[in-house]
Amino acid sequence: MTSQPNDDTLRDMHRRMVRIRHFEETAGKMMEDGKIPGALHLYVGQEAIAAGIMVHLADTDQITSTHRGHGHLIAKGGDFNRMYAELFGKATGYCKGKGGSMHICDMDLGMLGANGIVGAGPPIAVGAAFANKFKDNGAVAVTFFGDGASNEGSVHEAANMAGLFKLPIVMVCENNGYGEYTAQKNHQAIVDVADRAAGYGMPGVVVDGMDVVAVYEAAGEAIDRARSGGGPTLLECKTYRYYDHVGVRGMGLSYRTDEEVMEWKKRDPIDLFEARLSEQDIMSKDDMAAVHETVKGELDVAIQFANDSPMPDPSTLLDDVYYVA
Amino acid sequence: MAEAQTTEARTLPYVAAITEGIRQVLLEQENAFVAGEDVAGAGGVYGSFKGLLAEFGERRVIDTPISEAGIIGLGVGAAATGCRPIIDLMFMDFLGECMDEVANQMAKMRFMFGGAAQLPITVLTMAGAGLNLAAQHSQSLEAWLCHLPGLKVMMPATPYDAKGSIIAAARDSNPVFVILNKMSLGLPGEVPEDPYEVPIGVANIVRPGTNFTIVAFGRMLHEALTAAEDLKADGIDTEVIDPITLQPFDTDTVIDSVKKTHRAMIVHEAVRFAGFGAEIAAQIQELAFDYLDAPVARVGAPFSPVPFSPGLEPHYVPNAKTIAAEARRTLGL
Known part of the structure; x- marks a missing residue:
């Protein structure tokens, strides 16, 4: 089915991962410093999933995201300026300051929104996939949800309908081992969420979510199947969330050990991938350093843009509650 | 309502006026579809979708699983990506099964996204007591919906208003609930044959x-x-x-x-x-x-x-x- 990623694709995925990592590190620091209002849920540690999947998608393919949504938007091609402006609550943000981190979206990129409600994305993605099939437009929807969300009724309903209607959708469970602050073993009796796929009449696949090439290959197969009319796949990516459910060490809760975090960081998705790119002579250390520097420069520009942007005018408060012809 | 004067009115029962409204929406809007529990093969438990499967086929008239959250979510996602769904929520009492999709997704998506999303979705549902259906199949929960910025809510009482409300709702590019009444299904009234709108927001x-x-x-x-x-x-x-x-x-x-x-x-x-x-x-x-x-x-x-x-x-x-x-x-x- 899907071929190995070529060198350009590998470099593309690397860049997407690095963009997510620096965006999130910077955002987390600014949140903890009180420079970003509200709450952020950071994607650090899970970058290989967004990058390995989104590199297969066109702007016409849709995704639904989660409360941990920055990484998905960045990997889908999100604009740093508009993202930072939104996190700052500015008028130039993706949502004109109406949504913030948890509702960030880019409809032109088919990014149908982060979502503040756990498990709310899959039914919406099923609707997008339904529309794709209805219009026979060849587009695929991908929905991201966590191990915690996999216990929500809405996810079961969506998965059942995806299987029943044989929709062009990939259901991606980012299993980071925790539903907020509760370990997976304390919130479900199974280890692999993909085991549930049989109950929805779709294949279930488990992949190492810290290995972007493994994600790329598994996602490619699932997306090809969806696009060619073969129906949905439940793709479970085993991963880890470096920071707390909210922020970096926002609440200082002792729900997991530092040793566990250190153990996962030994398999950091970017470190692993960079070692491989270097070994295979696809990118030199200098090439990779240049990517990091370029991304950091883009972030500086974006933060400046967000800082310089105006707050939304209070007169816009009631705009867009309704569509007005 | 001037539009209605163009054709002669016939007397139709409320339920037939509902069906005619839906049918005319499907004829006029190629991206419209109907989805809900028992709406296709059975023609709806109230008969309000009778004949639509035969006329429009299974692409546009779709039986769903008994999954209210999934059905409303499907409508929201399809509306956000260019369709104009007509979703049937068989009993208004089932709102409890899908209130997140209604309250947190459908009602708020456009606002939260700074106007980037448009949600032309119509939800038909049946309210009302009087048939000894007890506490979970008889409620009138319109107040739940009216409290949610982003939704429009209609509650037509007559055959004329039922048809015209459904057409107005489906032509509107916002989420609109049309709350129908199950005791009124046989209620006769004059209904013009051509499509017409009962304007939203006009008493x-x-x-x-x-x-x-x-x-x-x-x-x-x-x-x-x-x-x-x-x-x-x-x-x-x-x-x-x-x-x-x-x-x-x-x-x-x-x-x-x-x-x-x-x-x-x-x-x-x-x-x-x-x-x-x-x-x-x-x-x-x-x-x-x-x-x-x-x-x-x-x-x-x-x-x-x-x-x-x-x-x-x-x-x-x-x-x-x-x-x-x-x-x-x-x-x-």
Whole structure:
């Protein structure tokens, strides 16, 4: 089915991962410093999933995201300026300051929104996939949800309908081992969420979510199947969330050990991938350093843009509650 | 409503008017589809989707699993990506199964996204007591929906208004709930054959009057009209207003009426406490306080779940008699 990623694709995925990592590190620091209002849920540690999947998608393919949504938007091609402006609550943000981190979206990129409600994305993605099939437009929807969300009724309903209607959708469970602050073993009796796929009449696949090439290959197969009319796949990516459910060490809760975090960081998705790119002579250390520097420069520009942007005018408060012809 | 004058009206039952409205939407909008429980093969449990599968095929008339969250979510996602879904929620009581999709997704998506999303979705649902279907299949929960910025809510009482509301809702590019009434399915009324809209947000003065205003919606409109006839005996010339749309609410028509009649009552089938009538009463006292000669009265169901027994249910739902009695009480007659 899907071929190995070529060198350009590998470099593309690397860049997407690095963009997510620096965006999130910077955002987390600014949140903890009180420079970003509200709450952020950071994607650090899970970058290989967004990058390995989104590199297969066109702007016409849709995704639904989660409360941990920055990484998905960045990997889908999100604009740093508009993202930072939104996190700052500015008028130039993706949502004109109406949504913030948890509702960030880019409809032109088919990014149908982060979502503040756990498990709310899959039914919406099923609707997008339904529309794709209805219009026979060849587009695929991908929905991201966590191990915690996999216990929500809405996810079961969506998965059942995806299987029943044989929709062009990939259901991606980012299993980071925790539903907020509760370990997976304390919130479900199974280890692999993909085991549930049989109950929805779709294949279930488990992949190492810290290995972007493994994600790329598994996602490619699932997306090809969806696009060619073969129906949905439940793709479970085993991963880890470096920071707390909210922020970096926002609440200082002792729900997991530092040793566990250190153990996962030994398999950091970017470190692993960079070692491989270097070994295979696809990118030199200098090439990779240049990517990091370029991304950091883009972030500086974006933060400046967000800082310089105006707050939304209070007169816009009631705009867009309704569509007005 | 001028559009309706172009064709001759026939008499149709409420349920057939619903079907005709949906059918004409499917004919006029190629991206419209109908999805819901039992809407295709069975033609709907009330018969309101009868014949649509045969005419439009399974691509556009879709039976779904019993998964209200999934169905509404499907509608939201499909609407956000260019379709114009008509979603059927078989009983209004099932809102509890999908309230996140309604309240947190459908109602808020456009606002949260800074206007980037457009959600042309119509939800049809069936409300109302009177058929001994007990507490979970008889409620009128319109107040739940009217409290959610981003939704429009219609509650047509007649065959004419049912068809025209469905067409107006489907042509609107916002989420619109059309709350129908299961006791009214056989109610006959004049319905023009051609498509027409009952404009959203425009109340209808169903019965003009001079010295008392009743605002009644849903099936209670008919009970209020009967009560109005009864009140004639006491010299009360009642103006009966059907708002048809509850959100956005046509405040002006009601206030203009109260300024003329100086006395008002609101009638709905839902539980009176914190019902939509409370909002209307509050608006009247805010905007027409100096014109009032009596307290604004409200008639609704008592603060109880809908009972099952034929011995109890008739005492729960307001009717022409209880409406007239409450009118006399509030008017000091």
